[in-house]
Amino acid sequence: MKYVSTRGEGTCYSASEAVIRGLADDGGLFVPESFPKLSVPLESLKGCGYREIAYEVMKLFFDDYTEEELKGCINAAYDQKFDTEEIAAVCEHGGQFFLELFHGPTIAFKDMALSILPHLLTVALKKNGIKEKVVIMTATSGDTGKAALSAFADVENTKIIVFYPKGGVSHIQELQMVTQKGANTKVVGVSGNFDDCQTGVKKMFSDPALKDLLAENGYRFSSANSINIGRLIPQVVYYVYSYVKMMESGVLHGPLNFTVPTGNFGNILAAFYAKKIGVPIGKLVCASNENKVLFDFFKSGTYDRNRDFILTTSPSMDILISSNLERLIYHSVGDDADKNAKLMKELAEKGVYSVDESSRKFMDDFVGIYATEDQVKETIRNIYEDCGYVIDTHTAVAAFADKENKKNDRGVSVVVSTASPYKFVGSVLNAIAPDRVGDDDFDMADRLCELSGVPIPPAVTSIRNAKVLHDSVCSPSEMEKTVTSWLAIS
Numbered sequence: 001m002k003y004v005s006t007r008g009e010g011t012c013y014s015a016s017e018a019v020i021r022g023l024a025d026d027g028g029l030f031v032p033e034s035f036p037k038l039s040v041p042l043e044s045l046k047g048c049g050y051r052e053i054a055y056e057v058m059k060l061f062f063d064d065y066t067e068e069e070l071k072g073c074i075n076a077a078y079d080q081k082f083d084t085e086e087i088a089a090v091c092e093h094g095g096q097f098f099l100e101l102f103h104g105p106t107i108a109f110k111d112m113a114l115s116i117l118p119h120l121l122t123v124a125l126k127k128n129g130i131k132e133k134v135v136i137m138t139a140t141s142g143d144t145g146k147a148a149l150s151a152f153a154d155v156e157n158t159k160i161i162v163f164y165p166k167g168g169v170s171h172i173q174e175l176q177m178v179t180q181k182g183a184n185t186k187v188v189g190v191s192g193n194f195d196d197c198q199t200g201v202k203k204m205f206s207d208p209a210l211k212d213l214l215a216e217n218g219y220r221f222s223s224a225n226s227i228n229i230g231r232l233i234p235q236v237v238y239y240v241y242s243y244v245k246m247m248e249s250g251v252l253h254g255p256l257n258f259t260v261p262t263g264n265f266g267n268i269l270a271a272f273y274a275k276k277i278g279v280p281i282g283k284l285v286c287a288s289n290e291n292k293v294l295f296d297f298f299k300s301g302t303y304d305r306n307r308d309f310i311l312t313t314s315p316s317m318d319i320l321i322s323s324n325l326e327r328l329i330y331h332s333v334g335d336d337a338d339k340n341a342k343l344m345k346e347l348a349e350k351g352v353y354s355v356d357e358s359s360r361k362f363m364d365d366f367v368g369i370y371a372t373e374d375q376v377k378e379t380i381r382n383i384y385e386d387c388g389y390v391i392d393t394h395t396a397v398a399a400f401a402d403k404e405n406k407k408n409d410r411g412v413s414v415v416v417s418t419a420s421p422y423k424f425v426g427s428v429l430n431a432i433a434p435d436r437v438g439d440d441d442f443d444m445a446d447r448l449c450e451l452s453g454v455p456i457p458p459a460v461t462s463i464r465n466a467k468v469l470h471d472s473v474c475s476p477s478e479m480e481k482t483v484t485s486w487l488a489i490s
């Protein structure tokens, strides 16, 4: 199994090399040269736990890791850090199925992949005889940052720097990050939006002079963003796992649809990869908030980021440049890197590109639906009033889209639930009990606990009185300087 760049750099890399590099030198993303197939029938996975299924899936993509290495990574990642033995829980509420991916240490789905990434990376460095220290550099719309910080804090031979949009994340999200301990961690607010953060980080990754400067000082960059295959592939696991759980429960007699709340297109792309390895997945409903660039794209074939950036109550999906879409585009043009590179150049230069009919046909399984802020609020309230189940704002975007899609699709579907309602407690409370909204997120968490009966997770209680350890803020143009002075190499 080799990985190549979506932009045609031409070199092939092993899985472990691709994990270390994160992004290809030409700015492209690594994709598998061809898709493997599950080596066992899905039927035979009935009764298997998360870790077993994780091995069956990941061994296909990380084939230069030995069985012992890969199982070691899996066992170290999916353990008591998760508050349920199932790791990912499938449940039914009010006639909808939910795949809860927020049972990890930072209560968002990013934990599903980030809890294993440091292990995959550490093994990869050893395998490839790399002596340099790895600098993990990450842009976050709120959830990746904390999940990556908590995963990499005090991991030997690594340093981690996280850029988040100052004012563009929830209060709890910000507190989670700025209270992060660990001598190797750094958190910086950027006076800009998530796209500014992501563009700044991508620019540094593909800057040869900066790369040389790092190398001279014994460092190299890697990425914990969802562009890294070390994030993407572990996300394929829970699609296979939830398919098997749905089979076990006997409700499934054909393909299964997934409705995914989408921002950077990593989560839903993993569902597409699950389909490619042989899971009978039907439609992939791409659920967007009011930043509905993907909805417009699936409707028209034109991707146009030239529009206002809207701050919504689902900040982790406030994104206008969905990085991982590049992988789908690449596959849709027949794995033609030149064609893809041309489109990405148009995106970078003009902020817009269009795909042709055959690409659109390739993407037939994707259905774009978006929810307005009012629809999000209403969805949270309706589900709570119907059955007492409380969902977060991101999940609500998907729950709404799922109901919309069901109007003309009778297939069984699963809503991917990406965060605990406690992470966005103000917006959630505003939907179910507006008279109980207050200024303090922790007081509101207490109220939500009374109303929902769901205990407040340790991820929230532990930051209640934690000390702020990071208070740096910079402009997008100062990001590089921030990195070099933190590493003391400028």
Ligand SMILES: *Cc1c(COP(=O)(O)O)cnc(C)c1O
Pocket: 108, 109, 110, 143, 144, 226, 261, 262, 263, 264, 265, 266, 267, 268, 316, 317, 394, 395, 418, 419
């Ligand atoms: C990151 C995130 C998303 C979006 O996932 P992508 O892989 O970026 O599409 C949705 N919901 C929550 C809670 C997230 O943290």
